[in-house]
Amino acid sequence: MQAQTDQNSQFDQYGNQIDPAMRTQKDSSNVEVQSVPPKLYMWNVSEELGTVLPIQVDTLFHHFQNTNLVEGVKGHYNYLGNLGAPRLSRLFFERPQASESMFIDPFSSFYQNPWDFKFTNSNVPYTNLTYYKAGSKLDGEERFKSYFSVNVNKRLAFGFNIDYLYGRGLYNSQSTSLFNGGLFGSYIGDRYQAHLVYNNYYMKMAENGGITDDRYITAPEEMAEGKKEYEASSIPTNLEETWNRNKKFYVFLTHRYNLGFTKKASGVENDTVDRYVPVTSFIHTMKVERASHRFISNSEPEDFYSNTYINTGSLVSNDSTTYFGIKNTFGIELMEGFNKYAKAGLTAYISHKYNRYNLMNSDSATVDKYNEQEVFIGGQLSKRQGNVLHYTINGEAGMLEKAIGQFKLKGDLDLNFRLWKDTVSFIARAAISNTLPAFYLRHYHSNHFYWDNEFDKEFRSRVEGELNIQRWRTNLKAGVENIKNYTYLNQNALPAQAGENIQVISATLNQDFKLGILHLDNEVTWQKTSNEKILPLPQLSLYHNLYIETKLAKKVLSVQLGADVRYFSKYKAPAYTPAIQQYHLQADDDQVDIGGYPIVNVYANLQLKRTRFFVMMYHVNQGMMSNANSFLSPHYPINRVC
Template sequence: FEEEFVPVTSFIHTLKVERSRHQFRSGSEPEGFFPEDYKLYKNYSNDSTTAFSVKNVFGIALLEGFNKYAKAGLTAYVSHKFSRYDLMNTDTLTDMRRIRYTEQEIFLGGELAKREGKLLHYNVNGEVGLVDKAIGQFRVNANLNLNFRLWKDTVNFYARGYVSNTLPSFYMRHYHSNHYNWDNDNMDKEFRTRVEGELNISHWGTNLRAGAENIKNYTYFNQSALPEQNGGNIQVLSATLKQDFRLGVFHLDNEVTWQKTSNEAVLPLPKLSLYHNFYILTKLAKKVLTVQLGADVRYFTKYNAPAYAPGVQQFHLQPTDDLVEIGGYPIVNVYANLHLKRTRIFAMMYHVNAGMGSANSFLTPHYPINPRLFKIGVSWNFYD
């Protein structure tokens, strides 16, 4: 007889410490470029904010197999997060001292999971807030993975879903700078629900994913680049099909995404996005040199894409009196890859169709994409 020790219980502790700093500088500013001027600086900006947080998680896990009647693992945990934010003082022009905000969050959570075996895997994770800003917040995520045989192939089916009721992030509620200033303590929690299904057949090169999401109290940046909430419900439907074809050395990879939003004025999305990649993949020189030659194209239909506000470095809705449609323009790249043992050489001509046809080559309003560029590189792995 051989004895084998199988652990059935784990004690968990994680510690996460973060410190981040955001800064925006502009040397000169044209009059009227920014919507507001709080006159912290004259004709220039030097905005900054600092965030610091410490998060501890304590938990206990009963692993799969801890009991012959229990086929899944069970975990319970409690988390505590302390956050501190330092913002600029825009109330008094002569007082440049920082304004400090602190927040505490305590969540109680648990997980039920089955990760062993070949046929079925699942996990359900949920947590609820107990203290300070966490009160009333909750998150529930569920994932299921089912593998079954179809003729001589294995088919993977995935089902996912989540429900969350969370407060918008701190910087959506508070921010002070030379041109933007908001304190939104009365923001409601954002309620989201989503269900998604995915079918994957590797042998056929087929992957199909579809989902539906409902968002209540959607938080976004409005036409003035200020945070705002939509009090109603917004539904988003999406579906993505990936289909790869192969005939000898010829390959064609395809990805098509369709999406629909019930409120395009608040949450604009392109209805159709396409990606196609046609290439030749073969081996030369006694099959030690891998050669790939091809071209790819990206395309999405026209829509009123969010504009960019450099003062807060965020995307926001376009002003209604200056709407600009982007899209309807393909971006074509031509490339070559050579792989010999530990060395890879690649070359790419990016945006080869620059200047051809429509000049609407934008991914963001008023910010054109790069013109035609040639890129080349070498990758060499130093190992035996």
């Protein structure tokens, strides 16, 4: 069950407050002033140049019952079964490349990059409190999220966010405890704009290595004592007294100063006040981050890991590594729209990044230190104004040390037009890159995994197209990607590169239907990989949501009652290894199929004014069919009814 409250307001795309409709009633005995209607404006900033990107305000209650599921709103992710556990998308086009702090990557359901952070500007203090709870005190899950923002004036805002989750876990040694606390601020002026984000993450996770025998789930009658079903806590697991701990903080600052002129009001209806028109913008973006990873194990079965490289003394394993990075980007932009000939914005920039890594040494007494620097020069052409055509083209090339020979080029375009009485949007995306694999895929030293690789650069090219027809409730998306020197974790959980090109083709159709209060939402994804051994993917992934939606209590209470199902076809899903906290290809002597099993949830989703809440029963189809494939990762069962 979950409940959330919020307060909201509205600002225009430049951060200027829309005049509030203040109403005053007077009589001879008193004066009553009604409160200002709450208004809210919300946006992200881009990674490279800190460009303001308006987003939809988070007030809708559709799909709200799925917002805390680690498998994603529409069930795209494999994970280990518990709240906050590591996850990996089954849809290839949703998988990001490994980052500098690779051990944080599997926690995408909790961790948030600064360019995903939501900034707000509101004429009243904005508060969003969220609480989720499932299960009992012994095996339940809880999560609390708090977001607060207040404006000093119409341009300056600041606030804080807190996110804490605790998943006790249905199975032994499965608990998770993740915490994030942060501060943020923004200033949106005519000449100066700035955004600042500070977040500090602490993530602790117990590891059980999966259950010792899948038959405790798939065929319990074959196990000891002839039981037909086992309590989750009584099923033996491979590991105990084993933990992974990740810490990370970052400070992200992006600011710019605009040079321009003041345009005098013309007196016509749409131009009645003087306004500042920026011509040139000077940009600086900085990110400072530090991450540490530690793996601790007091007990490991014999032969659970193939190799041992470092004697860690009293502990079976006590692995650690740290990463520190600082990146600065400086740019100058000729602004779009400052006169009738400036149809697009043009930006040139240069970035410098310094990375430092500390790794364990095989003698366990010293630390191996690695320093890497990158310098890139880049440019961007963009058109964001208008209602018909928008595009952004961004390219950068490496100029120093490890960056030499690396380049990235990406572009996106959206075209919006009327077709009869409907609005049709066509979106195209393309990207080409030649980049070195992430540091931890090239170097990592620990008790059971030790590698130093000289990998070639990974060359990727991708093209995607998307068609959205609003009135038909139709969205069709398709894409193809080609990868040379694809870098992956092999059957031994070691980094490797493919010696051939690999292609992936994908198509997704979202088609929703409505008949009165009855709704049926559908998503169907088909994808095909040219090498299923190195890059296994399920060919078919489905999501369906059948519900009724209506308003009650004088139309102030919005209600959704329904059930949804997620399903994907069988495939050799990646396995998970605790000692590196990563997904990898299944071992040759332990091949299992995952999938071919639906997960059905039923729910009641409600919204009363600014409060959203829901009640949901997860995996209600448990026991109604064969449990042979009721896993989302090899040897990690799906949670039972909760």
